[in-house]
Amino acid sequence: MTESSPKLASSACVAGVATTRNRKARRKARNLGLSIECSFSIAGLESRGTLPEGVNWALLVVEIDPRRTSPDQGEQGNMGPHWKQRDQRLTAAARRLTLSTDFENRAHRDRPWILEGDLLEGGRQCRQRLRIDPVSGTIIERGDLAGEPDVTWPEGCLVLPGFVDIHVHCRDDSGGSQHHKEDFHSASLAAIHGGVVLVGDMPNNPDPPDDEAGFMRKQALVRERALVDVVIYGGVVAGSRPFRDDIPYKCYFGPSVGDINARGSRSVEELLAPYSGHLVVFHAEDPETLRRCSGARTHEQRRPPEAEAIAIERILELARELGFQPHIAHLSTEIGLEEIRKARRQGVAVSCEVAPHHLTFDDGNRGSFSRGDWLQMNPPLRSRKDREALIEGLIGGEIEILATDHAPHTIEENEAGISGVPLLDTHGAFLCRLAADGIGWETLVERASRAPAALFRSFTDGTFGDLQPGSVASLAIVDPRREWRVRAEEIRSRAGWSPFEGVALPGQVIATIVRGRCYQPTETIA
Numbered sequence: 303m304t305e306s307s308p309k310l311a312s313s314a315c316v317a318g319v320a321t322t323r324n325r326k327a328r329r330k331a332r333n334l335g336l337s338i339e340c341s342f343s344i345a346g347l348e349s350r351g352t353l354p355e356g357v358n359w360a361l362l363v364v365e366i367d368p369r370r371t372s373p374d375q376g377e378q379g380n381m382g383p384h385w386k387q388r389d390q391r392l393t394a395a396a397r398r399l400t401l402s403t404d405f406e407n408r409a410h411r412d413r414p415w416i417l418e419g420d421l422l423e424g425g426r427q428c429r430q431r432l433r434i435d436p437v438s439g440t441i442i443e444r445g446d447l448a449g450e451p452d453v454t455w456p457e458g459c460l461v462l463p464g465f466v467d468i469h470v471h472c473r474d475d476s477g478g479s480q481h482h483k484e485d486f487h488s489a490s491l492a493a494i495h496g497g498v499v500l501v502g503d504m505p506n507n508p509d510p511p512d513d514e515a516g517f518m519r520k521q522a523l524v525r526e527r528a529l530v531d532v533v534i535y536g537g538v539v540a541g542s543r544p545f546r547d548d549i550p551y552k553c554y555f556g557p558s559v560g561d562i563n564a565r566g567s568r569s570v571e572e573l574l575a576p577y578s579g580h581l582v583v584f585h586a587e588d589p590e591t592l593r594r595c596s597g598a599r600t601h602e603q604r605r606p607p608e609a610e611a612i613a614i615e616r617i618l619e620l621a622r623e624l625g626f627q628p629h630i631a632h633l634s635t636e637i638g639l640e641e642i643r644k645a646r647r648q649g650v651a652v653s654c655e656v657a658p659h660h661l662t663f664d665d666g667n668r669g670s671f672s673r674g675d676w677l678q679m680n681p682p683l684r685s686r687k688d689r690e691a692l693i694e695g696l697i698g699g700e701i702e703i704l705a706t707d708h709a710p711h712t713i714e715e716n717e718a719g720i721s722g723v724p725l726l727d728t729h730g731a732f733l734c735r736l737a738a739d740g741i742g743w744e745t746l747v748e749r750a751s752r753a754p755a756a757l758f759r760s761f762t763d764g765t766f767g768d769l770q771p772g773s774v775a776s777l778a779i780v781d782p783r784r785e786w787r788v789r790a791e792e793i794r795s796r797a798g799w800s801p802f803e804g805v806a807l808p809g810q811v812i813a814t815i816v817r818g819r820c821y822q823p824t825e826t827i828a
Contacts, residue, residue: 312506334652359727388731396635414438415818416447419779423768425744427460431525434775439817440764441775453815453820455779462747463767464499464776464814465729466754468583469631469655471707472529472721475507484710484796489726490529491794492708494821497730497778497811499530500766502705502758505537505552512537514545529815531776533761535583543576548761550581550629555589555613571620578625581757586613586630586638587681601721602665602682610681611637618652630654632707634681636691648757653757655703656692658725658732659801664689679709679723696749697741703732703757704749710797724797732802734809735783775818782809 405459414435420427420682421444431451433443455461470493473484486503493501503520511517511534524532536545540552553574574582591609599606614630618641623627633639635652645652659679668674677683695701706729710720716723725732733746747767755767764774786809788802814821 308775315814320716326490331685332557374779384821404654414442415452415454416449417453417461417815418451418589419459419461420457421461422744422747425742429457432461432775432777434767434815434818436775436818437605439775441769441771441773444769444771458781458783460743460780460782460810461769462497462743462778462780463751463755463769463773464778464816465497465733465750466500467493467498467706467708467726467729467757468502468533468703468757468767469657470501470503470708471710472503472532473507474502474503474520474523475712475801476523476636477509479508482712482796483715486524486527486532487711488794488796489708490527492724492726493530494814494816495727495794495811496706497733497780497814498706498726499774499776499778499814499816500533500758500762501530501726502533502550505535510537510539510776511535512539512542512608517546517549518694529821531762531766531774533758538573538577538582540573547580550583550758550761551577552583552585554585555587555617560807561682565707570616571624574626575624576622579627581627581629581754581760583629583631584613584617585632585680586610586617588616589613601678602684605680605682606633606716607637607684607688610635611641614638615645616643618642620652621645621652622648626654631705632657632660632679632681633695633701634660634684634688636688639691639695643700653702653753654700655705655754656696656701657707658729659707659723660684660692661689661696661736662732663801671801673799676799677723677801678719678721679707680721682721697745699748704746705754708795710795712796713798714796716799724793724795724799725801727793728788728800728802728807729794730778730780730811731786731788731807731809734780735807737782738808775815778811779813779815780809781812784810784812786810 343776393403414433416431416433418429418431421430421800423430430445431447432441433447434440440669470489471484472486473480474486474489478485486542489501493499505511507520509516509519511520517534517536520534524534532551535552536549538551544551555570576818578712587605587609591612592605595604595606595609610633617628620626624646628650630638630642630652633642633656639654642652642654659677660683661681663671663677668677668684669814671677692701696704706725706727708724710724711720711722733750734747737743753767755765758766765772766774766776769777785806786802787806788804790799790803793800812822
């Protein structure tokens with residue numbers, strides 16, 4: 303085991319186990335060299351037996367599933383020449399993404415367990431224990447608890463509230479036409495890799511959840527495929543009205559990939575008037591400015607900074623008039639941030655987020671990164687001055703939330719110039735980079751866990767972003783000293799690449815606990 307591997311209770315031993323659905327999957331497991339002697343229920347799979355006597359810690363592969371590792375006939379036309387290579391890479395990645403838990407064992411799965419590690423308390427690290435109930439998936443005690451801990455994380459490894467990413471494109475809907483990009487299962491694997499325990503799934507799918515029926519179709523897919531918690535956004539489109547009170551809504555103020563903002567002849571006031579009292583998240587780019595600049599030479603020139611600032615100003619005027627709760631997604635400019643400041647001074651309660659790419663890359667440094675040619679997104683990369691203003695806004699709290707805007711496409715699509723980059727896999731490691739740059743972990747936890755969890759509080763069935771008793775037992779274990787030089791073959795997203803390829807991130811997520819189940823995305827079955 304590595305230095306940051308957990309110390310198990312003295313009675314524990316380790317077994318490699320592959321989950322299987324049928325004989326084809328079992329053959330695939332054998333070909334990968336995985337143990338198949340004892341597999342049992344995980345994420346709804348049928349049980350095939352229990353662990354041997356005395357085994358109370360198991361490593362389980364969670365992506366041995368023929369439905370996930372080969373395209374169906376309807377998808378093959380979308381795969382491109384790299385599908386076979388990508389299939390092999392994803393299957394290999396599945397070997398490394400393991401679920402580690404001593405409570406899948408039928409003899410122990412119902413009893414609370416104790417975790418010991420370094421928790422944050424008042425801005426400093428302190429050695430504490432958490433007692434976790436795997437049945438309710440909650441933390442039931444915190445402090446100096448009696449008894450031997452079941453899992454002990456080494457000093458220096460941080461036990462943090464799991465990260466909440468309110469801006470993710472899982473690409474999953476009932477038609478399945480974008481499964482070559484992602485689905486709820488593969489997005490879950492990427493999320494777990496990055497320490498993310500709750501995602502907000504955007505509605506810009508071919509079958510958008512813009513009414514109750516569309517929402518229920520997508521919710522069924524979440525129940526079937528997701529390993530992490532998912533909040534589904536409802537789409538704001540021409541003629542739509544709020545159809546539930548327990549979800550947020552997304553409005554594409556300007557066009558983007560998979561745009562669902564079909565206003566028709568309706569004015570923006572008519573479009574948004576029914577959403578008074580609801581949280582509405584905005585992609586803020588002014589469509590008139592985008593049309594005026596559509597003939598410009600570069601992507602960045604076609605979507606200039608003023609498009610964002612004009613849209614934000616108008617959105618916040620409408621929020622004041624119509625009474626909806628505004629949130630600005632993927633803020634990218636200093637002038638956009640100034641519009642938010644101005645509205646706040648006028649009494650508008652607006653929140654906003656920033657994405658890792660707008661904090662890391664700019665129009666001057668992109669060429670120094672190996673995937674610089676693929677760094678196209680909406681809104682685009684801005685100037686160094688904008689990037690530095692966003693960093694200061696994040697540190698100071700003017701930007702409350704860090705969200706990935708995880709937008710996976712195939713390698714072929716990115717080579718062709720589509721907008722969107724995958725960032726779930728690297729989320730926790732990116733936080734380690736921010737910490738190494740001098741941002742305190744207390745601030746990072748506030749931006750990546752507590753604040754987004756608070757924004758989503760009305761849409762979840764428990765308290766995320768906290769490690770106090772009663773909170774959901776969804777955690778991220780981070781080793782800020784364990785350097786990770788990012789490689790494409792380690793990416794769990796079906797996108798199969800990362801903007802951070804070749805970059806040495808100073809730390810990484812070494813375990814992710816989702817409602818009491820502990821996943822170790824960096825361990826390999828021997």
